Amino acid sequence: MDSFEWNKIFGGVLAGLVAVLGVSITSDMMFARHLPEKPGYEVAGAEEAPAAGAAAAEAEKPAAFYLASADVAKGEAVFKKCAACHNVDPGGANGTGPALHGVVGRPIAAAAGFSYSDALSGMKSKNWDWDNLWGWLKSPKAFMAGNKMSFAGITKPEDRAAVIAYLNSKSASPLPLPAAPAEEAPAAEEAAPAAEEAAPVADAAAK
Numbered sequence: 001m002d003s004f005e006w007n008k009i010f011g012g013v014l015a016g017l018v019a020v021l022g023v024s025i026t027s028d029m030m031f032a033r034h035l036p037e038k039p040g041y042e043v044a045g046a047e048e049a050p051a052a053g054a055a056a057a058e059a060e061k062p063a064a065f066y067l068a069s070a071d072v073a074k075g076e077a078v079f080k081k082c083a084a085c086h087n088v089d090p091g092g093a094n095g096t097g098p099a100l101h102g103v104v105g106r107p108i109a110a111a112a113g114f115s116y117s118d119a120l121s122g123m124k125s126k127n128w129d130w131d132n133l134w135g136w137l138k139s140p141k142a143f144m145a146g147n148k149m150s151f152a153g154i155t156k157p158e159d160r161a162a163v164i165a166y167l168n169s170k171s172a173s174p175l176p177l178p179a180a181p182a183e184e185a186p187a188a189e190e191a192a193p194a195a196e197e198a199a200p201v202a203d204a205a206a207k
């Protein structure tokens with residue numbers, strides 16, 4: 001093979017590279033030109049996703065958080081769902097469900113003359129404290145399998161807290177509502193690294 005032939009081969013390879021580069025540049029230009037001005041979906045929608053996540057996390061807050069700011073008047077309205085089966089007045093009679101006057105803080109299954117399910121009777125040693133009422137009214141079935149209260153539960157934590165506060169007001173001696181829990185978690189996390197930093201100093205001192 002003489003040098004002339006080598007030149008032809010190199011030339012061919014070079015021409016090929018130039019062609020590939022040309023196609024690549026052209027296609028880049030085409031893509032650039034065809035980019036839509038707005039994305040096909042609403043960015044606002046994408047921003048809603050974390051908000052929904054935050055709402056879900058909010059549902060996990062402890063009972064005291066909602067009870068601290070519970071609205072008794074709203075609770076009276078929510079209680080309309082319960083009134084078909086329950087009486088909350090002083091000396092009120094049992095109906096389909098037991099009389100509920102003064103139920104907050106009283107022992108479970110304690111209404112005189114009401115025939116409770118075995119499931120609820122089995123919890124007599126416990127009281128209707130905030131947390132038990134919270135669990136019961138969120139989902140009676142989940143709280144105590146085999147109970148006979150035909151009620152699905154109250155999904156919204158604000159409504160649940162409101163009706164509990166209303167029940168509490170229907171008592172000879174209403175209890176003080178729990179205080180909102182202090183949000184101490186971040187402070188505790190900050191304290192942890194400080195403690196770790198202190199450790200080597202202590203080690204050094206020991207030597």
Ligand code: HEC
Nearest residue numbers: 082085096097098108109110116117120147148149150151
């Ligand atoms: C369809 C009728 C019905 C409805 C509606 C109903 N309950 Fe009940 N409830 C019952 C029955 C029946 C029991 C007893 C359950 C058992 O013995 O297992 C009960 C028990 C209870 C108890 C336990 C009482 C105790 O003495 O231990 C509480 C508290 C209670 N209900 C609150 C409520 C509230 C608040 C609502 C409304 C949000 C409600 N219930 C709606 C029928 C009902």
